[in-house]
Amino acid sequence: MASATSRVIFMGTPDFAVPTLEALLDAPDFDVVGVVTQPDRPAGRGRDVRESPVKQVAVEADLPVFQPETLRSPEAVEHLRVWTPDFLVVTAFGQILRQNVLDLPRVAPINVHASLLPRWRGAAPIQAAIRAGDTYTGVTTMVMNAGLDSGPILLQDSIPILPYETGQSLHDKLAPLGANLLIHTLRWLLGGSISPHEQPSNAELITFAPQLKKEDGEINWRQSADEIDRHVRAYKPWPGTYTMWEGKLLKILAGYPVAIDIGVPPGVVADTQGAAFTKATPFVIGTGRWAYAPTQLQLAGRQVMEAADFLNGASGFLGSRLGSVPEPEE
Known part of the structure; x- marks a missing residue:
């Protein structure tokens, strides 16, 4: 490590991402230098403009918050570059990242995904696992590439899907599981005790969970x-x-x-x-x-x-x- 703490840019938006951000804030060896989240959106029956759950936590922690409509502009990329990150940590952010963004961190861009990749790549893995009748699922940390959840795997952790599990109950189990796995991933990656390994290329193992409507x-x-x-x-x-x-x-x-x-x-x-x-x-x-x-x-x-x-x-x-x-x- 170049310093006592590693500089982290965190990207996330919904409730699922909150435990991961909180875990980073509680870890003394990581310094969250900035948070990127989706712009405030109208929500609810009254269509009142609401901040994302991640933004609410970031504001409470007095962190710099960046809310671009897209990260494709040179200005947005430069905004991130100024933060000079060691890691880019992404958890349910809501935008596809281009390679010029993934290349910004000194060590690696890391994603926390709510499935046991390569099963259930995509935006709705929790719901897909229950609907398909899977008996277990879990979380995966991976090094991000420009594909859809196709980057090399770092760590995985699994839990059973109970007979009466709902999308909400499984979400509430996987979110803290992913937060804990992320902290172990960053520390072990820095210590050299883990290294990325490519996802299985067998087409029968790869499934997709598109965004729900x-x-x-x-x-x-x-x-x-x-x-x-x-x-x-x-x-x-x-x-x-x-x-x-x-x-x-x-x-x-x-x-x-x-x-x-x-x-x-x-x-x-x-x-x-x-x-x-x-x-x-x-x-x-x-x-x-x-x-x-x-x-x-x-x-x-x-x-x-x-x-x-x-x-x-x-x-x-x-x-x-x-x-x-x-x-x-x-």
């Missing part, structure tokens, strides 16, 4: 009940899952698969009266295999309700067909 949350009732369950859990809280009922958007916030053939087509709501169901499950919905039992729902413009309360106020719900599933052919 709101419309990705629509439920396809022709999928199996297990697939729908993973969909609902993976996309909680964002982008959420929904279906359509009588022309209105109906959010499905929680539920579980029921391993029984209820004898109705996909998307049809069936009464469970007289069946071996709990009181909290007054109805189930037909799927491509078995049935799905929602436990929390929210009709557009209404509050979140438990299944029994929802049914009490939803005349005509039982026996109706949800979503855009077409009527079966005669």
Whole structure:
């Protein structure tokens, strides 16, 4: 090391990046000389302009903050160069970095990614792992290159995906795991005890998790009940899952698969009266295999309700067909 501490530029934006920034601030051998985050954006129903979670932490710590719309301009690159970093640490920043930015740090540009690369490269690895039915996942630190999460791996750490894991619960486990892994990565890299190794090139091992859109949350009732369950859990809280009922958007916030053939087509709501169901499950919905039992729902413009309360106020719900599933052919 050229000095007692290594100079770090941190790049990140959402909640997932906060524990990594906090870990760097707590480490005496690293000096965060600047933070780069996305510009303040309108958010929420009132569309009030909000600072990113990373910016809020940086401001509280009295760190220099840089919020460019893009890092492609020579002026933006020069802004970073003046900070003379030893490391560039990137965690869920939200922009693709060009090689001229990756070349700035003296030691290396390091990324903290929420999957066990090369599985689930891309913007939404946490949701992708749950939806695919993976039994474990983890975090990876890598030396960044100009590709999409394709740089050489430094360290990895894994955890199991529990049967009732949601996108939020897995996010909350992986964020601190990644922070801890990053500190070990930087120290061990400086000490020469680890070195980068290329990711496997086997195409069967490489999967992608593109950025999610709101419309990705629509439920396809022709999928199996297990697939729908993973969909609902993976996309909680964002982008959420929904279906359509009588022309209105109906959010499905929680539920579980029921391993029984209820004898109705996909998307049809069936009464469970007289069946071996709990009181909290007054109805189930037909799927491509078995049935799905929602436990929390929210009709557009209404509050979140438990299944029994929802049914009490939803005349005509039982026996109706949800979503855009077409009527079966005669």
